[in-house]
Amino acid sequence: MPDYVNAQKVPHIENLPRYDLKPYHFGFSICVNKMDFAVHPVPNYHSFDSLFAIHVTPQWGFNIGIVSNLRLGNYADLRFLPTLSFGERILDYTLKVGNKTNETLKKIESTFLDFPLLLKYKSKRLYNVRAYVITGFQYSLDLASQAKKKARNNDLVKLQANDLYYEFGVGFDFYLDYFKFSTELKMMYGLQNLIKYDGTVYTNSIQRLNSKIFQLSFLFE
Numbered sequence: 001m002p003d004y005v006n007a008q009k010v011p012h013i014e015n016l017p018r019y020d021l022k023p024y025h026f027g028f029s030i031c032v033n034k035m036d037f038a039v040h041p042v043p044n045y046h047s048f049d050s051l052f053a054i055h056v057t058p059q060w061g062f063n064i065g066i067v068s069n070l071r072l073g074n075y076a077d078l079r080f081l082p083t084l085s086f087g088e089r090i091l092d093y094t095l096k097v098g099n100k101t102n103e104t105l106k107k108i109e110s111t112f113l114d115f116p117l118l119l120k121y122k123s124k125r126l127y128n129v130r131a132y133v134i135t136g137f138q139y140s141l142d143l144a145s146q147a148k149k150k151a152r153n154n155d156l157v158k159l160q161a162n163d164l165y166y167e168f169g170v171g172f173d174f175y176l177d178y179f180k181f182s183t184e185l186k187m188m189y190g191l192q193n194l195i196k197y198d199g200t201v202y203t204n205s206i207q208r209l210n211s212k213i214f215q216l217s218f219l220f221e
Contacts (some may be wrong), residue, residue: 010097012127015069015175020125027179027221031063033213035087035110038189040208052094052101060131061087065114067221077120079134085112087213091157093202105204106157111144128175138165138188157203158196165190165212171217182219188212 019025036058065083072078091106118136145161169186190211197203 014125015128015177016143016180019175019180020071020074022071022217024039025221027067027219029063029065029067029081029083029217029219031065031083031085031215031217033063033085033215034058035060035061035088035089036212036214037091038091038208038210038212040210041090041205041207050060050095050097051205052096054205055092055094055179057090059088059090061085063114063215065216067219069120069221073211075122075124077122079116079118079120079136081114081118082118083112083114083116085114085140086111087112091202096202104202108157108159109144110142110159113141113143115139116165118167122173124182125175130173130175132171132173134167134169134171134186136167138167139143139163140165140190158198159194159209160192160196163190163192165211165213169215180219180221182217182221184215184217186215186217188215 011107039054039056041054047052063085065081068080070078078145088109091108093104093106095104100135116136116138120132120134122130122132140163142159142161142163146156146158165188167186167188169184171184172195173183174181193208194211195203195206195209
């Protein structure tokens with residue numbers, strides 16, 4: 001029989017065939033994030049004589065974390081991924097100064113301790129690939145929060161240090177010879193109003209300020 005016919009009959013070899021039968025396993029993650037805000041101005045923010053508009057400029061950051069995975073069944077896992085996240089966002093205020101308009105940028109840097117608790121729903125494994133969706137909630141503590149710091153000359157826009165996020169994402173697991181590698185795209189939406197009101201146009205013009213984060217993760221388990 002020709003060699004090419006025999007080659008077509010060689011079965012696919014599954015790497016780590018018993019990996020998903022483990023009750024728990026661990027790993028680490030490296031991520032890039034894009035931090036953003038959802039800004040909800042007060043209904044009559046144009047009544048502030050000097051304020052024309054508020055915009056957000058999202059910025060890129062990165063995360064490093066630990067993966068803890070508990071098997072719930074053939075197609076579900078419970079995951080806890082404590083993470084250290086770095087990033088920043090810029091609030092851009094267009095103000096009227098005399099007869100001219102001027103842009104005032106308020107850079108907000110953040111260093112988060114994140115504690116997400118997530119449910120992972122997995123598809124049936126196809127040889128060495130498996131798709132999944134993930135959802136859950138995350139508590140975040142901003143170690144760089146300026147909420148308790150006294151600002152001089154209104155030079156800060158201060159945010160609350162604590163936030164709670166809802167998360168949703170999709171990803172793929174790739175079973176390699178010695179470990180499992182995953183790529184995951186996730187969106188996180190903050191549920192808390194982060195703005196700390198201090199009587200200035202920079203805070204009183206905002207009714208709600210919610211955090212939005214887009215994250216691309218690379219996980220090694």
